[in-house]
Amino acid sequence: MLRHYKTVNNQIPQTEDEWKGVLTPEQYGVLREKGTERAFTGEYWNHHEPGAYVCAGCGAELFTSDAKFDSGCGWPSFYEALDKSKVEEHIDNSHGMRRIEVTCAACGGHLGHVFPDGPQPTGLRYCINSASLGFKAK
Numbered sequence: 662m663l664r665h666y667k668t669v670n671n672q673i674p675q676t677e678d679e680w681k682g683v684l685t686p687e688q689y690g691v692l693r694e695k696g697t698e699r700a701f702t703g704e705y706w707n708h709h710e711p712g713a714y715v716c717a718g719c720g721a722e723l724f725t726s727d728a729k730f731d732s733g734c735g736w737p738s739f740y741e742a743l744d745k746s747k748v749e750e751h752i753d754n755s756h757g758m759r760r761i762e763v764t765c766a767a768c769g770g771h772l773g774h775v776f777p778d779g780p781q782p783t784g785l786r787y788c789i790n791s792a793s794l795g796f797k798a799k
Contacts, residue, residue: 673719673768684718691792692718692770695755695762700735703791707731712798713743719768720795723747724787732779732786737794739787740779748787750775763787 674680680693690696700706705714714724714737724739732738742748746766753762753774763772772793779786 680718685792687792688717691790692716692765692768692772695771696790697773698736698790698792703736705737705791705794705796706735708737708796710796710798712796714739714789715795715797716765716768716770716772717793717795718765718770721747721765721767722797723765723772723794724789726799730780732788734786734788736773737789737791738779739789740781740783740785742787748772763789765793 674683677693681689684692687698691698709726711726713722713726715722722743725743728739728741728743730738730740749764749766751762751764753760760774760776763775764770765772770793773787773789776786776788777784
C-alpha cells in the first residue's frame with residue numbers, strides 16, 4: 662500500500678508534537694531530524710508507477726515519475742524537481758563531507774541531497790528518501 666501524507670486540520674503542523682502525531686517514526690526521523698533510510702529499503706526506490714511524488718509532511722508535489730531514473734544508489738532518484746520553487750537547497754557539511762541538502766520549500770522537511778552526477782537534460786541527481794515521500798498515481 663502506498664503511503665500518503667496527512668496534515669493537522671489540512672494545515673502544516675507547527676510544533677514537533679504535531680509532527681510526531683502525523684508522521685511515522687521513520688518519516689519523523691528523516692523529515693524533521695535529517696535522517697537517512699538505509700539504501701534499497703525504501704518504498705519508492707524501485708517504484709515505477711506513473712504519477713507525482715509528494716512531500717510526506719505537507720503533500721506538496723515535488724517530483725514526477727517522468728523525471729525518475731534508476732541511479733543504482735538505492736534511493737529514489739530524479740533528474741529534476743517538478744517546480745524548482747517547491748524545493749530548497751542548503752549547504753550540508755555534516756558527516757565530514759560537503760553536500761547540497763534538499764528540503765521541501767513548503768514545510769522545511771528534509772528530503773535528501775542533490776548531486777551533479779545525474780543524466781541529461783540537467784546532469785543532476787536528486788537522491789531522495791522514500792520516507793520523505795508520498796505518491797499520487799496518474
